[in-house]
Amino acid sequence: MRTFTLIGLLLLSMLAQATVYKWVDKDGKVHYSDEPHANAEVVELKEKTLNQITLPPPQNDSSNNSQVIENMAYQVNITSPEEEATVRDNNGDFEVIATVTPEIKGRYLMVLKLDGQVVGKPQVGGIFKITNIDRGEHTLVVDAMTQNGKVFASSSPRKIFLHQAAMSQTPKKQPKSN
Structure with a gap:
């Protein structure tokens, strides 16, 4: 069978x-x-027909993208919080939003500086969440940079005020009633 x-x-x-x-x-x-x-x-087909395709060598997009970015005039704008805004949060948490104009088609990084110090790592996108900041006056600046770390645009400094509700450490003494 x-x-x-x-x-x-x-x-x-x-x-x-x-x-x-x-x-x-x-x-x-x-x-x-x-x-x-x-x-x-x-059509006569050969038994062992092999297609051999040679591809061009890959181009380094990041260096090409960096050159394009560096040759353009870009502007970074902090859209939130507004200039001299009062942010009220007892934990010292708030969000900073920044944009780059004109829009960039390639990949780039953004970094936030609070009072001249970099906060966190460079990231893709312009939404930064800041936590545990002390109350008082602070200055924000956002830098846009290429993948290799070269800054190609910065925002103007933005002054904000962070307010936190203060509570007295020692409770007030209550008068005794007889």
């Missing part, structure tokens, strides 16, 4: 090898098919 099945499969595989026909239509378009057509010629 196995022998008949094996022989049957071999015969089917031999029949499955179809002839390929090639022809050109009246519009000059080349067609290929396994069915004969008028003016078609048989």
Whole structure:
């Protein structure tokens, strides 16, 4: 039984090898098919046809992108909080939002400076979440930089005031009633 099945499969595989026909239509378009057509010629296929494609060497997009960025005049704007805004948060948490104009198609990083000190790591995107900041006056600056760390635009300094509710450490003494 196995022998008949094996022989049957071999015969089917031999029949499955179809002839390929090639022809050109009246519009000059080349067609290929396994069915004969008028003016078609048989295409001889080699047993071991290998397609070899050579790709051009990859270009370093980051250096090219850096050159494009450095040659343009970009501007960083802090959109939130506003100039001399009063931020009220007892934990000292707030959000800074900055944008770059004109819009950059390539990849770049942004970094936030609070009172001249970098806060966190450079990041993609201009939304910064700041936590545990002391109350008082603070200055914000956002820098936009290339992937290799070169600053190509900075925002103007933005002054804000962080207010936190103060509670007395020692409770007031209540008068005793007799």
